[in-house]
Amino acid sequence: MIEIFLSGESITLSEGSKVSDLIAYAKESFICGALVGNVVKSLNYTLEDGDTVKLISIKDEAGYRIYESTLLLILGYASNDVFPGRELMYCHSIGGGIYCEFTDGKPITESALGRLGQRMEQAIRSDYPISKVNVSLDRARELLSATGSLRLIEYASSETLNLFEMDGYFGHYQSKTLLNSGAISAFSLVPYPPGFVVMCADRSNPAQPRKIVWQDNIQSELLAYEKWCERLGVSNVASLNKKIESGEITHLITVAEARHEQLISKMADEIYKGKDKKRVILISGPSCSGKTTTSKRLRSHLIALGLNPIAISLDDYFVNRDRTPLDEDGKPDYESIHALDIETFNSNLISLMAGEKANIPRYSFITGMREAESMPLALDSGSPIIIEGIHGLNEMLTADVPKENKYKIYINDFNHINMDESNRVSTSDTRLFRRIVRDRAQRGYDALATIAIWQSVRRGEELNIYPYSSEADFVFNSSLLYEMSVLKKYAEPALSEIGKDSEYYHEASRLLEYLSYFLSIEDESAIYSSSILREFIGGNVFERL
Secondary structure (H helix, E strand, O other): OEEEEEOOEEEEEOOOOEHHHHHHHOOOOOEEEEEEOOEEEOOOOEOOOOOEEEEEEOOOHHHHHHHHHHHHHHHHHHHHHHOOOOOEEEEEEEOOEEEEEEOOOOOOOHHHHHHHHHHHHHHHHHOOEOEEEEEEHHHHHHHOOOOHHHHHHHHOOOOEEEEEEEOOEEEOOOOOOOOEHHHOOOOEEEEEOOEEEEEOEEOOEEEEEOOOOOOHHHHHHHHHHHHHHHHHOOOEHHHHHHHHHHOOHHHHHHHHHHHHHHHHHHHHHHHHHOOOOOOEEEEEOOOOOOHHHHHHHHHHHHHHOOOOOEEEEHHHHEOOHHHOOEOOOOOEOOOOHHHEOHHHHHHHHHHHHOOOOEEEOOEEOOOOEEOOOOEEEOOOOOOOEEEEOOOOOOOOOOOOOOHHHEEEEEEEOOOOOEOOOOOOOOHHHHHHHHHHHHHHHHHOOOHHHHHHHHHHHHHHHHHHOHHHHHHOOEEEEOOOOOHHHHHHHHHHHHHHOOOOOOOOHHHHHHHHHHHHOOOOOOOOOOOOOOOOOHHHHOOOHHHHO
């Protein structure tokens, strides 16, 4: 017999018992795996005497990734059967799912998508066992010859590679998988020309697939960026690494920065052309998407066009701390739009737009109170007001300002440099790397503190930012295709400080594994001082202005 500790409770089991034997003790439904000694393990892991175990469900990030990897394995298996010789690529997140398309560029018809879905359902009903196999890199090359994962092998840091096998089909995924195909409870394939979106089970109701959120303005920018990256010959980690090895990276940096400059210039031109009406410029985006630098660069462009925009900080409109609304746990919810004095904010905007002076409040984060003295502010005739903040796209924030007077900008880091055709680097992960680097260098927070609050930050984004992204007049992709190779040298030492005794060790390990495939860019001299990346690594020219 062995003794293990499940969430602190001692349990005696037979020797040879597996994580799956603990499901009977679970308080959550739909268990996908476990943290054993703060390391993610599959349901097939054999427990040892003294193990400390925490079960993870589909509601947990690690559990959801396990479910997702299993579904993508089944998708790859079905695609290989229905469309032999065509390579399927998992491109990016969109609408709550994963956008996929074929690398040959040919669109998939709805009838063909229906056949693909039916083949996946057959595989799920067949309940094929899924096993992990560790093979040499040479053997992996043979088994993955029909998939994009083959491109990444030459940058593997070990002599072997873990693959997952199901009914003779092999796939390479960064996460664990469930034990069999029949464990998939729900999914859907949604047409999204020229490809489609695969939706996993809803985390709150795994018996149903997630509902897609249509984000056509974002999808349009993502597809345009994807094609742009392809023209530069950079669509995955391996191709980026080759640019670094060949010495072409300096050229790539300048071209990437030029694209940002073009997009900001386009924004400024649109605002200038509509200057008689577009008086309030609202900029929103999730954490570390580059809102601050983008707003300042945009202001410079508008000044160059002859306007004299002013910037107002939403931070000054916080209500006194004792009036801050509470979240479901009874804690102050500073992310809520009701943490702002919306009435005063709108009144100030209307006054400024009318050519009148407005007394802008000042808020002290030290006292948590509005200061007694306000700041009088006036706006030049015909010039806009720039407002940056998470609630910028929510109509409730500017309810008293007519829609025709507003220009809304949504910013996010829509990373397109995936690991390979089967493994994405998610948008939220890229922003997390940015935040880890920034928090450590500029705010005195270690990586552990940043990771500890990240899920809370993301929940706030899900509630306050993403539902309004489709309202944007302009979608700005702040991704820089070279950024992970720069962030690596800052993020690696920060993540390496998180020890095995930390509950976030598994997350640090996952992020370090991602970074291990990227070659570093050590020389940063080619990175513009006005680059969005400087907001995180330092040296931002706007800090001195």
